[in-house]
Amino acid sequence: MRGSSVEQAIEAGEAPRDGRGMAAAKGLLKMRETGLIAIILLLIVVMSFASPYFLTWVNIRTVIMAFAVEGIVVVGMTILLISGGIDLSVGSVTALAMVIGGWLFLAGFDPWVASLIAIGCCTAVGAFMGFFVTKIGLHHFIVSLAVMVIARGICLLGTGGRPLGLYTLPPEFKFIGQGSIGPIPVVILTFLAVVAIFDILLRRTTMFRKVFYTGSNERAAAYSGIRTKRVIFATTTLCSALCGVAGVIYMARFGSAQPTFGLGMELNVIAAAVIGGASLNGGTGTILGAILGAALLSLVSSSLALLDVSVYWQDIIRGSILLAAVTIDLFLNKRRG
Amino acid sequence: MDDVVLKISDVHKSFGAIHALKGVDFELKRGEIHALAGENGAGKSTLMNVIDGILAPDSGTIFWNGAAVTIASPTEAQKLGIGLVHQEIALCPDVSVAENILMPQTNLSRKFFVDYAALEAKAGEVLRQLADIDPRARTGDLSISNQQLVEIAKALTLDCKVLILDEPTAALTEREAQLLFGIMRRLADQGIGIIYISHRMVEIFDNCDRVTVFRDGSYITTMDVAQITPPDVVKAMVGRVIDDxxxxxxxxxxxxxxxxxxxxxxxxxxxxxxxxxxxxxxxxxxxxxxxxxxxxxxxxxxxxxxxxxxxxxxxxxxxxxxxxxxxxxxxxxxxxxxxxxxxxxxxxxxxxxxxxxxxxxxxxxxxxxxxxxxxxxxxxxxxxxxxxxxxxxxxxxxxxxxxxxxxxxxxxxxxxxxxxxxxxxxxxxxxxxxxxxxxxxxxxxxxxxxxxxxxxxxxxxxxxxxxxxxxxxxxxxxxxxxxxxxxxxxxxxxxxxxxxxxx
Incomplete structure (x- = not known):
C-alpha cells in the first residue's frame, strides 16, 4: 500500500506526500507568514465581538507598544538563531543597558553619551560571548546562560537591587521612549525602522546570506570558503547590541533603570522567533515571521487580560502556543528527508 | 533446500522519491561465502540494513530457516543470529576496545554490574585471531584499520549463524585482509553463512563461493564463482557495454x-x-x-x-x-x-x-x-x-x-x-x-x-x-x-x- 502510493507520486513527478488534499493545504500553510496573519486576523475578529474596547486605537496602540521594544530584540535573536546560535542573556543584557545608561546619567554624563556607552557595553558583552563560542569552542546555550546570570548580578550589584529614578532626564531624550510623531509613538516608528532595515538586509544582502549558509550547514559553509566563526561572532554581537538599543529605549520610556527588568524576556523572544519560523537548528527564519510571532503572543496576552483571565493562565497558554506552533511545523516539514 | 538459512523475497524499500530496492531476491546457504556485488547505489547496503532490522522494508518477506520473520531491530537480528559489520565504522571512540566489542552482550546482560575482567578476557580471545590490539585501549586512539578489525571482532563474538561484512577491506592492509579471509573460511566451514559485500573482483574470485549482483536497486543474477570470470560480474554490475x-x-x-x-x-x-x-x-x-x-x-x-x-x-x-x-x-x-x-x-x-x-x-x-x-x-x-x-x-x-x-x-x-x-x-x-x-x-x-x-x-x-x-x-x-x-x-x-x- 505504502509502496504503491509512493510509485504514483514518483510517476506524477513530485516528492511523495501523504495525499493530495494534504499537499494543497501544506502548500498554503508552508508560507508561515500567511498562516500567522490568518490566525492574528481571526483572533482580532473574535476579540472585537468579545470586547467592544478591543478595536479602539488606544488598545491597538497598547498591544503594539507591548511588543515593539522587545521586537527589536526579537530581530537580533532571529538573526542569531538563523546562524545556528541562541542567546539566553537578552533580558539581563537589556537591563544592563538600562542600568549602565542610568548610572552614567546620574554620574553627570549627557544622556545621549550615556546611552551610547551603554549600547557599547552591551555590544562588548556580545563580543565576549562570541569569543567564548568561536575561539574557545563552548556552546551558545552555556555561554549565554552564564552571561545571563553574570549580567543580572552586575545590574543588582551596581544599583544595590533598587531601581534608579531618572527624573531629570531631559524631555528630548524622553521623546525616544514617550513621544509621538503625529498619532504614532516614536517607539513604534523606531521598531518599524529596525524591522524594515534588517528585513531587507537579511533577505537581500550577500553579507547576511552568509548567515543562512552558516546556520544551514556550518561545515558546508566552511567548505565554501565562508569564515563561519566570524559570522557567528558577528550575529552573537549584533543580538546583544540590539538588546542595548532596546534597553536605552526602555530607559527613556520608563524614566528609570530597573535592575530586575527583563526577567523571562528570553522565553518571549525565542518563542516569537520560533513561532515565526526560525529553527533552533539554524538556517531558517524571517524577520517578518518573527515579528508576527511576537505580535501574536502580545495579542493573546492582551486578549486574555481583556477577558479577565488570570495572569497565571496566560503563561500556560503562551507555552502551549509555542509547543503547538513547533509541533505543527515539524509535521509540515517532515516529508523533507 | 533446507540448507538455505536466509532467503529474501521481493523486498521493496523507498526513501522519499528514491526507490532503493525494487523487489530484490537473495538467498544464503549455510557454510557458504556469498559475495554481493554492485555499484554504489545498487542497494547492497540498504538490503543489509533491512536484514539487520535497521530499516523496515516497505514490502516483501524475509525467511529465516524457511520461516517468514519480521526483524524490527538490530537486537532482534542478533537474537536470530545475524551479525553485521558496517561499511562505516560505528564504534564509541571514548570507551575501551573490549567494551565496544562486547557491547551487544552488555546490552542484553541481566547482571547489574559489568564484569570488566571477564569482558577484557573475552575480547582479548577474539582479538588474538585478528591482530595485536590491546582490549583495554581507548578505541578512538586506534588506527582506522585497527578500528575496522574491532568492528569485525564485535561481529565474531555474536554467536551468529549469518555474518554480513559490508566492504570490510576498504581500510585494511593486504595482510590484514588475508587474515580476515582465513577467518571467514574457518567460520564458513563451521556452517556459518557469510555475506561478503565488495566490488573488488580479486577478493570475490579468491574467496567467495557464489556471487549475487544488484544494479540500481534490482536483483540481476546469482552465479557460481567457479564457473565465471570477472568480466561476467562487471557486465552484470554495469549492465551495458563498459566503454560507455x-x-x-x-x-x-x-x-x-x-x-x-x-x-x-x-x-x-x-x-x-x-x-x-x-x-x-x-x-x-x-x-x-x-x-x-x-x-x-x-x-x-x-x-x-x-x-x-x-x-x-x-x-x-x-x-x-x-x-x-x-x-x-x-x-x-x-x-x-x-x-x-x-x-x-x-x-x-x-x-x-x-x-x-x-x-x-x-x-x-x-x-x-x-x-x-x-x-x-x-x-x-x-x-x-x-x-x-x-x-x-x-x-x-x-x-x-x-x-x-x-x-x-x-x-x-x-x-x-x-x-x-x-x-x-x-x-x-x-x-x-x-x-x-x-x-x-x-x-x-x-x-x-x-x-x-x-x-x-x-x-x-x-x-x-x-x-x-x-x-x-x-x-x-x-x-x-x-x-x-x-x-x-x-x-x-x-x-x-x-x-x-x-x-
Missing part, C-alpha cells in the same frame, strides 16, 4: 603544468608530498581509507591542517591563509561528504550554487541580484544536464546524482583553474556517474585541472590518465597508461609489513 561508462582519455600528454606541489607536509597526516598536474590531464589519487588522500588535498586548499611546502598554480607560488584564499586563487575542493559538508540541503538550488563566491551575484552595496543568481544557476544547470523542478526548490528534493551536479555546479560557478573532487560519484546512480565522468573529461580538455580521489579502483582506472597512490601519508607510487591495474594499485596502497597495534 568512461569517456576517451587524453590523446597526447601535455607538458604544461597547471599545479605543482613540492614537499608538502603536515604534522601527523602526510609528509613530503610532491607531484605535478599537467594541462588536459585527469589525475587520480588512490589509497586505503585513512591513508591521507583527502587530507593532502584539503591541505593544499588550506581547508584544514597546518601545512608546509610549496604549491604553484600555473607557475605562480601560492601563499594561502585559508580556503577562501584558495577559492580566490582558482582552486576549489568538492567534498566527499555531500550531505555533511558539500551542500546546504534545506536551501535552494540557486542559493547552493552561489555559495562559493557571493561577489559574483552582488550588485553595488552588497545587495543580491536574485535574477542574476537564478540566471547563473540556470546556465550552469544546463551545462551539466541538471534535472530539477524550480531553481528555488531545496536541494534535498533532488536525487543523489542531481545533488552531486549541484555540488559540481557550485565549483564551476567561480570558473576555477583547478578542481579537486573527493569521491565525486559516491551514492550516484550509474547513468549520472557516466555523465559526471564525461563532464570531468570535458573540463580537463578545456584546460581546467582535474584531480579525482576515489575508493573505486575501476573508476580511477577508467577515468584517469595517471594515478598517484598514497600509503600512510606518503606517495608510494604512480601508475599510468596500461600499468593502471587494480593489482598494481592495491600493492602500492598496502602496507607490506604489519605494524603493530597503533599506526
Amino acid at each position: 561508462l568512461y569517456p576517451a582519455k587524453q590523446a597526447e600528454p601535455d607538458d604544461n603544468v597547471i599545479l605543482s606541489v613540492r614537499d608538502l607536509s603536515e604534522a601527523t597526516r602526510f609528509r613530503d608530498v610532491s607531484f605535478d598536474l599537467h594541462h588536459g590531464e585527469v589525475l587520480g589519487i588512490a589509497g586505503l581509507i585513512g591513508a591521507g588522500r583527502s587530507e593532502i588535498v584539503k591541505g593544499i586548499c588550506r581547508i584544514e591542517g597546518e601545512v608546509t611546502g610549496e604549491v604553484r598554480l600555473n607557475g605562480k607560488a601560492l601563499t594561502l591563509r585559508d580556503y577562501g584564499d584558495s577559492i580566490d586563487a582558482g582552486m576549489v575542493y568538492l567534498s566527499e561528504d555531500r550531505k555533511g559538508s558539500g551542500l546546504f540541503l534545506d536551501m535552494s538550488i540557486a542559493e547552493n550554487i552561489s555559495a562559493l563566491d557571493l561577489s559574483r551575484i552582488s550588485r553595488r552595496g552588497g545587495m543580491i541580484d536574485s535574477r542574476g543568481e537564478r540566471e547563473r544557476a540556470r546556465a550552469l544547470g544546463e551545462r551539466l544536464g541538471l534535472k530539477y523542478g524550480k531553481l528555488t526548490d531545496p536541494v534535498s528534493s533532488l536525487s543523489g546524482g542531481n545533488q552531486q551536479k549541484v555540488a559540481i555546479a557550485k565549483m564551476l560557478s567561480v570558473d576555477p583553474d583547478l578542481i579537486f573532487l573527493d569521491e565525486p560519484t559516491r551514492g550516484v546512480d550509474v547513468g549520472a556517474k557516466a555523465e559526471i565522468h564525461r563532464i570531468l573529461r570535458d573540463l580537463a580538455r578545456s584546460g581546467v585541472g582535474i584531480v579525482v580521489i576515489s575508493s573505486e579502483l575501476p573508476e580511477l582506472i577508467g577515468l584517469c590518465d595517471r594515478i598517484l597512490v598514497i600509503r600512510e601519508g606518503r606517495i608510494s607510487g604512480e601508475v599510468a597508461g596500461d600499468d593502471m591495474t587494480e593489482e598494481a594499485i592495491m600493492s602500492l596502497a598496502s602496507v607490506l609489513e604489519h605494524e603493530g597495534a597503533d599506526a
Whole structure:
C-alpha cells in the first residue's frame, strides 16, 4: 500500500506526500507568514465581538507598544538563531543597558553619551560571548546562560537591587521612549525602522546570506570558503547590541533603570522567533515571521487580560502556543528527508 | 533446500522519491561465502540494513530457516543470529576496545554490574585471531584499520549463524585482509553463512563461493564463482557495454603544468608530498581509507591542517591563509561528504550554487541580484544536464546524482583553474556517474585541472590518465597508461609489513 502510493507520486513527478488534499493545504500553510496573519486576523475578529474596547486605537496602540521594544530584540535573536546560535542573556543584557545608561546619567554624563556607552557595553558583552563560542569552542546555550546570570548580578550589584529614578532626564531624550510623531509613538516608528532595515538586509544582502549558509550547514559553509566563526561572532554581537538599543529605549520610556527588568524576556523572544519560523537548528527564519510571532503572543496576552483571565493562565497558554506552533511545523516539514 | 538459512523475497524499500530496492531476491546457504556485488547505489547496503532490522522494508518477506520473520531491530537480528559489520565504522571512540566489542552482550546482560575482567578476557580471545590490539585501549586512539578489525571482532563474538561484512577491506592492509579471509573460511566451514559485500573482483574470485549482483536497486543474477570470470560480474554490475561508462582519455600528454606541489607536509597526516598536474590531464589519487588522500588535498586548499611546502598554480607560488584564499586563487575542493559538508540541503538550488563566491551575484552595496543568481544557476544547470523542478526548490528534493551536479555546479560557478573532487560519484546512480565522468573529461580538455580521489579502483582506472597512490601519508607510487591495474594499485596502497597495534 505504502509502496504503491509512493510509485504514483514518483510517476506524477513530485516528492511523495501523504495525499493530495494534504499537499494543497501544506502548500498554503508552508508560507508561515500567511498562516500567522490568518490566525492574528481571526483572533482580532473574535476579540472585537468579545470586547467592544478591543478595536479602539488606544488598545491597538497598547498591544503594539507591548511588543515593539522587545521586537527589536526579537530581530537580533532571529538573526542569531538563523546562524545556528541562541542567546539566553537578552533580558539581563537589556537591563544592563538600562542600568549602565542610568548610572552614567546620574554620574553627570549627557544622556545621549550615556546611552551610547551603554549600547557599547552591551555590544562588548556580545563580543565576549562570541569569543567564548568561536575561539574557545563552548556552546551558545552555556555561554549565554552564564552571561545571563553574570549580567543580572552586575545590574543588582551596581544599583544595590533598587531601581534608579531618572527624573531629570531631559524631555528630548524622553521623546525616544514617550513621544509621538503625529498619532504614532516614536517607539513604534523606531521598531518599524529596525524591522524594515534588517528585513531587507537579511533577505537581500550577500553579507547576511552568509548567515543562512552558516546556520544551514556550518561545515558546508566552511567548505565554501565562508569564515563561519566570524559570522557567528558577528550575529552573537549584533543580538546583544540590539538588546542595548532596546534597553536605552526602555530607559527613556520608563524614566528609570530597573535592575530586575527583563526577567523571562528570553522565553518571549525565542518563542516569537520560533513561532515565526526560525529553527533552533539554524538556517531558517524571517524577520517578518518573527515579528508576527511576537505580535501574536502580545495579542493573546492582551486578549486574555481583556477577558479577565488570570495572569497565571496566560503563561500556560503562551507555552502551549509555542509547543503547538513547533509541533505543527515539524509535521509540515517532515516529508523533507 | 533446507540448507538455505536466509532467503529474501521481493523486498521493496523507498526513501522519499528514491526507490532503493525494487523487489530484490537473495538467498544464503549455510557454510557458504556469498559475495554481493554492485555499484554504489545498487542497494547492497540498504538490503543489509533491512536484514539487520535497521530499516523496515516497505514490502516483501524475509525467511529465516524457511520461516517468514519480521526483524524490527538490530537486537532482534542478533537474537536470530545475524551479525553485521558496517561499511562505516560505528564504534564509541571514548570507551575501551573490549567494551565496544562486547557491547551487544552488555546490552542484553541481566547482571547489574559489568564484569570488566571477564569482558577484557573475552575480547582479548577474539582479538588474538585478528591482530595485536590491546582490549583495554581507548578505541578512538586506534588506527582506522585497527578500528575496522574491532568492528569485525564485535561481529565474531555474536554467536551468529549469518555474518554480513559490508566492504570490510576498504581500510585494511593486504595482510590484514588475508587474515580476515582465513577467518571467514574457518567460520564458513563451521556452517556459518557469510555475506561478503565488495566490488573488488580479486577478493570475490579468491574467496567467495557464489556471487549475487544488484544494479540500481534490482536483483540481476546469482552465479557460481567457479564457473565465471570477472568480466561476467562487471557486465552484470554495469549492465551495458563498459566503454560507455568512461569517456576517451587524453590523446597526447601535455607538458604544461597547471599545479605543482613540492614537499608538502603536515604534522601527523602526510609528509613530503610532491607531484605535478599537467594541462588536459585527469589525475587520480588512490589509497586505503585513512591513508591521507583527502587530507593532502584539503591541505593544499588550506581547508584544514597546518601545512608546509610549496604549491604553484600555473607557475605562480601560492601563499594561502585559508580556503577562501584558495577559492580566490582558482582552486576549489568538492567534498566527499555531500550531505555533511558539500551542500546546504534545506536551501535552494540557486542559493547552493552561489555559495562559493557571493561577489559574483552582488550588485553595488552588497545587495543580491536574485535574477542574476537564478540566471547563473540556470546556465550552469544546463551545462551539466541538471534535472530539477524550480531553481528555488531545496536541494534535498533532488536525487543523489542531481545533488552531486549541484555540488559540481557550485565549483564551476567561480570558473576555477583547478578542481579537486573527493569521491565525486559516491551514492550516484550509474547513468549520472557516466555523465559526471564525461563532464570531468570535458573540463580537463578545456584546460581546467582535474584531480579525482576515489575508493573505486575501476573508476580511477577508467577515468584517469595517471594515478598517484598514497600509503600512510606518503606517495608510494604512480601508475599510468596500461600499468593502471587494480593489482598494481592495491600493492602500492598496502602496507607490506604489519605494524603493530597503533599506526
